[in-house]
Amino acid sequence: MGGGIFSTFRNAWRVEDIRRKIFFTLFAVLIFRLGTHVPVPGISSVAFNELLGKLGQLGSFLNIFSGGALNQVSILSLGIQPYINASIIMQLLVVIIPALQTLQDEGESGRKKIQKYTRYFAIVLALVMSFFYWNATKVAAINALPAWLNAFVVIFSFTAGSAFIMWLAEQINKRGIGNGTSIIIAIGIISRIPYTVQLLWRSVSAWRLGGGSILPAILMVIAVIAFFVFIIGLVVYISTSERRIPVQYAKKVIGRKVYGGQSSYLPIKVNQSGVLPVIFAVSVLMMPSTIAGMTGGTGKVAQFFLNFNQHVSYYIVYALMILGFTFFYSSISFNPVDISKNLQKNGGFIPGIRPGKPTSDYIKASANKLSWFEALFLTIVVLLPTILSFATGTSQALWFGGTGVMIIVGVALDMVNQLEAQLMMRHYKGFLD
Numbered sequence: 063m064g065g066g067i068f069s070t071f072r073n074a075w076r077v078e079d080i081r082r083k084i085f086f087t088l089f090a091v092l093i094f095r096l097g098t099h100v101p102v103p104g105i106s107s108v109a110f111n112e113l114l115g116k117l118g119q120l121g122s123f124l125n126i127f128s129g130g131a132l133n134q135v136s137i138l139s140l141g142i143q144p145y146i147n148a149s150i151i152m153q154l155l156v157v158i159i160p161a162l163q164t165l166q167d168e169g170e171s172g173r174k175k176i177q178k179y180t181r182y183f184a185i186v187l188a189l190v191m192s193f194f195y196w197n198a199t200k201v202a203a204i205n206a207l208p209a210w211l212n213a214f215v216v217i218f219s220f221t222a223g224s225a226f227i228m229w230l231a232e233q234i235n236k237r238g239i240g241n242g243t244s245i246i247i248a249i250g251i252i253s254r255i256p257y258t259v260q261l262l263w264r265s266v267s268a269w270r271l272g273g274g275s276i277l278p279a280i281l282m283v284i285a286v287i288a289f290f291v292f293i294i295g296l297v298v299y300i301s302t303s304e305r306r307i308p309v310q311y312a313k314k315v316i317g318r319k320v321y322g323g324q325s326s327y328l329p330i331k332v333n334q335s336g337v338l339p340v341i342f343a344v345s346v347l348m349m350p351s352t353i354a355g356m357t358g359g360t361g362k363v364a365q366f367f368l369n370f371n372q373h374v375s376y377y378i379v380y381a382l383m384i385l386g387f388t389f390f391y392s393s394i395s396f397n398p399v400d401i402s403k404n405l406q407k408n409g410g411f412i413p414g415i416r417p418g419k420p421t422s423d424y425i426k427a428s429a430n431k432l433s434w435f436e437a438l439f440l441t442i443v444v445l446l447p448t449i450l451s452f453a454t455g456t457s458q459a460l461w462f463g464g465t466g467v468m469i470i471v472g473v474a475l476d477m478v479n480q481l482e483a484q485l486m487m488r489h490y491k492g493f494l495d
Contacts, residue, residue: 073485080239080484087238090230091249097138097226098131098253102219104212107135109199124348126466129250130257137223139195140188142246145228146345148184152176153394184228185221192220194353239484240477247341248473251466290467293443297471300439303332305432307425312409326410328401330429333436335391337472340444340465342391343383347376377448381441388437389430398425443468 074080101107114125114132125132128141156162156176165172196216200209231242238245263283306327350367370376402422411417415424444465 074481077484080481083237083239083484087234087240087245090234090238090242091245094138094227094230094246094249095129095253097223098129098136099134100137102135102137102139102216102223104215105135105196105199110135110195113195113198126251126254127247129246129253131250137219138227140191140220140224140227141250142224142227142231142243143345143348144187144191144224145180145184145231146243146341147349148180148187150342150345152180152183153390157394181228185225188221188224189217192217192224195220239480240473244337244341244469244473244476248470251470289447293447293467294471297443297468298475300436301331301333301336301472301475304329305332305428306330307428308413309405309410310413312411328405328412328425330396330425330432332432333439334396334429334432335388335436336476337468338391339384339387339437340440340468342387343380344465346383347380377445381445384441384444385437388440389433392429392433392436396429398422398429401425440468 074084111133124143127143128136128139131138131141152162156166162176165175196213200213227246231246234240234242234245306329309326309328311324311326347370351370354363354365354367399422402418402425405411405421406417412421412424415421447467
């Protein structure tokens with residue numbers, strides 16, 4: 063397997079177009095990491111980090127999502143979150159509003175218009191979040207500028223940084239390898255791994271015996287590493303698994319030649335939506351807490367949302383959102399009716415199933431069963447590390463572990479699949495051979 067991977071990279075490196083895409087992706091990642099160290103002028107970093115401290119674990123989560131840009135009070139502090147939230151809301155509106163549904167049905171031109179609306183909405187959300195950040199720290203603002211000008215500089219800097227990341231993600235989609243939004247999130251998480259490891263060691267050090275023995279802490283670290291290796295292997299296995307529905311093609315006689323008659327299969331991926339349900343669920347759960355924290359709310363409702371992740375109900379809502387987004391994404395990305403029509407046009411049929419509506423119903427039922435399995439799998443992988451962390455007293459280091467592993471592994475697999483597809487187009491041996 064290792065030789066196959068190295069051989070594939072070697073073959074990919076020989077193709078100028080793929081090599082250019084890899085270079086562009088690496089360059090975009092470098093620009094993103096450099097941008098996290100460019101500070102916003104006119105804002106107090108001390109006051110800003112005090113605000114993050116008040117947000118508790120939510121502040122830590124936002125910082126991880128931004129790749130540490132929040133702690134740096136960088137122009138990229140908002141990260142890709144406004145764009146993700148805008149995408150979620152727009153996808154929901156497409157289902158609710160008939161005019162948007164009509165646009166989506168128009169094909170590529172309609173999708174481009176919806177994408178344009180999503181960008182505009184993301185800018186609006188970034189402006190709102192930037193205003194809240196400025197409003198929460200304006201008392202300690204650096205007063206080298208008039209108050210109105212200071213507000214403009216801070217809000218404009220945050221918003222421009224968010225717009226730049228959104229543009230950078232789209233450029234990766236067009237000119238690079240992988241999904242730009244997911245890559246930026248994954249790079250942000252990877253950049254925080256050393257800090258997370260440090261927190262983990264501090265947590266497990268508390269497991270030392272009364273005499274000062276470090277053996278329990280070492281065993282704890284080994285157990286945690288082994289657990290996450292197992293999770294990574296499980297995620298890879300499920301993500302590459304598929305349900306194969308047998309398909310038979312009828313024979314056609316054209317002139318003196320006979321076409322068709324062969325057997326094939328219809329592949330349905332077990333993990334069709336990848337890590338998107340997890341990213342969407344996390345983003346939605348962050349909205350109320352983020353608003354409550356940035357507005358400085360002290361009421362019962364605000365405090366409830368700020369401390370929501372400490373309640374059992376938080377994880378119940380988290381699981382339900384993963385379940386809902388899994389089915390929602392599967393419904394908009396997988397169309398059994400179109401698949402049934404294509405099979406019928408090409409003379410294909412599923413043995414024992416009549417063509418037309420019975421075939422589409424059968425495919426839909428099979429996809430729904432896989433969606434249930436996928437939703438339960440995502441929920442277990444995301445929440446199990448969190449449950450274990452609370453049970454072992456290592457919540458600071460592991461509370462985001464399951465989600466982080468899902469995102470990183472999902473992004474890596476997506477990049478591998480895209481590179482595999484590029485190589486298959488050029489008849490090279492790939493990863494999956």
